[in-house]
Amino acid sequence: MTAKTPKESLTILTDLVLPGETNPLDNLFGGELLARMDRASSIAARRHCRRIVVTASVNHVAFSKAVPVGSVLNIEAKVSRAFKSSMEIFVDVWMEDRESGQKTKVNEGIYTFVAVDETNTPVAVPQIIPETELEKERYDSALRRKQLSLVLSKKMKPSEATELKALFK
Ligand SMILES: CC(C)(COP(=O)(O)OP(=O)(O)OC[C@H]1O[C@@H](n2cnc3c(N)ncnc32)[C@H](O)[C@@H]1OP(=O)(O)O)[C@@H](O)C(=O)NCCC(=O)NCCS
Numbered sequence: 001m002t003a004k005t006p007k008e009s010l011t012i013l014t015d016l017v018l019p020g021e022t023n024p025l026d027n028l029f030g031g032e033l034l035a036r037m038d039r040a041s042s043i044a045a046r047r048h049c050r051r052i053v054v055t056a057s058v059n060h061v062a063f064s065k066a067v068p069v070g071s072v073l074n075i076e077a078k079v080s081r082a083f084k085s086s087m088e089i090f091v092d093v094w095m096e097d098r099e100s101g102q103k104t105k106v107n108e109g110i111y112t113f114v115a116v117d118e119t120n121t122p123v124a125v126p127q128i129i130p131e132t133e134l135e136k137e138r139y140d141s142a143l144r145r146k147q148l149s150l151v152l153s154k155k156m157k158p159s160e161a162t163e164l165k166a167l168f169k
Contacts, residue, residue, distance in 0.1 A: 003127040006135045009048040009079040009089075013040045017071045028067040033093070034058070037109045040077035041089035045113035048079040048087055049125040053113040056086060059149045065095070065106040072096040074103065077111075080135065081142035085122035086114045088142045112149060 013036060021032045038055060045053040067073060074094040081088045093107035115125045130139040144163040150156035151164070158164075 001124065001126045003129050004048060004079075005129055005131055006078045006080060007131070009044040009077075011040050011044040011047065011077045013073075013075040013077075015073055015075075017067055017069050017073060019069055022069045025066070026069045028069075028071070028073075030063060033063075033067070033073075033107060034061065034109075036073070036075055037061075037077070037091045037093065037107075038111065040075045041091050041109070041111040042113065044077040044079055044089050045087050045111075045115070048082065048128070049115045051115040051123055051125070052117070053087075053115050054120070056112045056114045057149045057153065059088075059110040059112060059145055061107070061109040063107055065104065067095055067106055070098075072098070073106075078135075079128055080110075080130075080138035082125045082128045083146065085116075085124060086112055086146070087125055088112055088138075088145065090138055110145060112146070 017028045021029055023029050042053055074096060077089050077091045079087050080090045089111045091109040094103040095106045096103050115123050117123050130136045147161040147164050151158050151161050
């Protein structure tokens with residue numbers, strides 16, 4: 001299977017925040033943003049492996065800034081690392097200023113998708129070759145996040161999480 005680069009999976013969803021999608025403060029409802037991020041990362045994962053993909057875990061989401069109604073959001077998702085059947089997807093969310101067009105980062109999320117066949121059995125995915133400094137940084141730290149996610153979901157014993165343990169040495 002030929003390895004791919006993160007940019008081959010790059011997915012950008014651009015959309016408005018409408019009144020029906022907000023909380024009582026007229027800012028984007030968190031669950032609505034999560035759904036949009038899940039959709040973008042699912043497309044990125046699918047572009048990487050060209051298989052059926054399912055969300056295995058949402059590892060981290062940081063709502064750093066509120067997004068007011070009427071905002072234009074750019075949701076950018078890219079595969080940061082591929083393992084055997086699973087892929088880590090980084091999602092960066094940018095708010096676009098209506099007048100200047102300047103972009104401010106408002107949110108970040110890290111998702112794990114697994115490629116499966118028609119019987120929901122995990123299947124192998126292509127490896128990834130990071131290119132930019134940021135892609136290399138995210139690639140290098142992905143195994144640590146995978147182990148943390150597996151430990152939290154009780155699929156790995158803390159004693160087996162070698163990358164995590166190395167952090168505390
Ligand atoms: C995701 C799913 C297919 C994994 O199946 P499984 O029987 O646990 O399979 P495995 O244990 O072989 O794990 C498959 C891969 O997923 C990874 N994985 C499983 N759970 C994970 C978690 N919580 N966090 C990170 N990675 C996880 C495993 O490490 C493994 O990765 P690798 O093959 O790259 O090494 C299965 O749990 C599932 O179908 N879940 C429901 C998915 C779903 O409905 N999502 C929402 C709608 S799309």
